[in-house]
Amino acid sequence: MLRTALRRLHPTTAVKTTVNGVLRRSIRPLQSSLTRSYCEHHVPNANPVALQRINYALDLARSQRTDESYTQALLVLEQGLSSQSQEGSDATIENSKGMVLLAISTLLMERGNIDEAMRALLLIQDLTSSTLGVRVAAMEALVGLNLELGLDDTSSVLADKCVNLLEKESLENSDEYGYKVFNARSKAIKGLVELVQGDMESAKACFEGCQDEGCIGNATLSYGEFLHAKRDFDAAKELYKKAINESSEKKDFSDPYLLGACNMASEEVLLAATCALGQLESHLGNFEEAEEILTRALKKAEANFGTHHPKVGTILTCIALMFRHKATAERSSSLLIQEGLYRKAIDLLKAPALENKDESGNLVHLQEDIEKKDIVALARGGYAEVLCVQENRKTEGDRMKKWAEFAWRNRRLSLAEALDVSESPCKVPVVDTRICRAL
Template sequence: MFRIASRISSRALVTLSAKPSPISFRSYNTGLALDKSLAVDDVVRMSQYALRQARSEKSVGSYGMGYLVLKHCLSTELTEGNDPKHENSKGIALLAIGDYVDAIEQLNGVQELANSYLGIRVAAYEAQAGLHLELEQDDMASVAADKCIELVENEKTEDYEALIVRARALKGLTELVKGDINSAEPYFDESLCNKLCEGTAALSYAELQQTRQNYTVAKEIYQHVLEGASELEKSGNIYLGGGNMNMEALMMQAMCGLGQLESQLSNFRNAEEHLTKALAKAELIYGERHPKVGVILTSMALMYRRKAIEEKSSSLVVQEGLYKKVAKILKFPAAESEAAAPSVERNDIVALASGEMHRSKLLTIGGLAEVLNVQENRRSEGEKMKKLSESLWKNSRMSLEDVLGNTETNISPVVDARISRLL
């Protein structure tokens, strides 16, 4: 039996809405949604129930109940048969089941559903690539993206244009994670700014524009993504996404991306509003102690650091408090100066957060010493943390010193909370 993880982000869940409706031409032709009439009703309802169970208590028991419901879908006549309706249903159930490694294995089965809607198979590759990226298996994510492009090019269905844009954007995201913006850019189609401005492909394109500091374009796309997600939720269609590329992760990261962008523009009130919404979304989906919550908190702390520097305010104190929470959630390793780089999950996020903790300690010592009555031993603690963060940093596009503002370069990373990576 598969592991029942205590982390909901590791579950490949599909976002489903309750109200039936005819196919939305716009959504269907962006390859993002499937009308409920094209799947078995009971599978849709049971997947809906499994999602509610997973969120209800965020416990091993609630995840286990959701898992058993989905397992039942796959073991009955509900998903048997080679006709499109039953294969669509099986694909939906497979997208909705499993945890990290198990999910990746389960998603392989989606590619065997040759009579299912092609968008389901594209979503499966997208989910696999997303999980590989979160596990820092970048080469395997790139292979999944290549297979996705090959799949769409070989079948060339009526939704070819939308699906190839989505498949290529997945490849672009894998290149962006590797730190090569120039290699990533050709994989993104300009139609993601307008006609195909929904879903994870558009979200990744917004992140590319943000790394390019094209903030106006990025902001418009983020807003389109959120509007499109809201429309899809109301439409009654089944959103085709799984793992960390599902509807909830999509909306969470769009809010987080907007918050980071507004911070980069020094619009701190707007930044705080968007990041607070992203945090509430993450806590609702995953629970208050989940690593993705720690990733959002890191983004908030970066915003408060920028605000403190620009406004010469006491936001630095808020920043340090947030990093203490992040340290507990992401389980920072001990800050020993002589220790070799430990093996930790979310290396760059941990390195950035611990490096910022060091920086905030030094700034606090310098600028707010009288207010906080900071002792000299905090400087020693900060120096140890600096060495730890430097040993963890792996990002190839920028150095930790660049990101912390210790050099003359003007680099602001984009934190992608879907995959817990820096772009």
């Protein structure tokens, strides 16, 4: 379906559209949905009908979050992509197509179809007449998806392209505030890549370039995570709160400066900032506040993705680590609570078996393509410590600990440092739920 839609991006390769009954039922109420428009703030050089179609499709997909609702929504967007009028300026046409592609990529990502989500985002690079905001949002999302997949080298190359995009863009072609916003976002996504790779000095240079009024959305959150990792807790808390407020008040496409897609969309920013704030309160020793905020993040993740999504497992891992830190600080015990949380998280993260065997029965090394490897290693490392303090389960705990240490890949801190926050006063882990990585 998407391949057909993407071919229709170019009128010379138009394919006959077959509109089935499902699509007709989806489109018929479109006009009634116009009462809640994306145009709270004027989105420059965009077709209002295209924005309204995006709004309708996203609401349709997320109303039930079923395979059928997402299929119907993608059909609505597919028709929107193929029916873009050739009337008007090239900028209006390409901008509208770019925004539809951003919406398509987001829905594909939400259903786990990362490859085709990336295909949609890559096509936006060819829309050179589209606004800077559309192109930055596409590049930012590509970086985010590659980081989530663990493709750090590719992420770095793409982040450099995003920075270069701003360097080539003339300020004369953008409003002054918009240029500042997108410049900050391009530098912040590069800073996030450096933070993932453990290069704090390079990350610092990136974030120092976005410390002005243009730092909003993803830039605010990523900068907050950098300060959090440096233990500048007060400054990080302010940025997390700012990111939460911005993402709560606006939706993607309603504000051209916050336009985002895939795991960099505003819903993802809101979830990640809430989870990060909960972790920060835990690191400060404010465990009651931490539990309340992390529980809020958990409910938000379940509402956004369903109760069995890996991102729910990611937040459960953060909650388990909070209880571990609380038990250490208060010299108490919460082994049963921690074990339950870790077990559920590991299950939702779809962690592989501790030991794999080939056809001959020989043990084989850990596979490199484990999804959410950072978080799986963190969850299993924490669970291993719960098991190791129980004499009758120590052997199982040692095996799990060995697995976790082998899987851990963070370059800034060891697994032991990530687990024992009180023992590493200069280093704290920050879990970013946008990319499911430990920073």
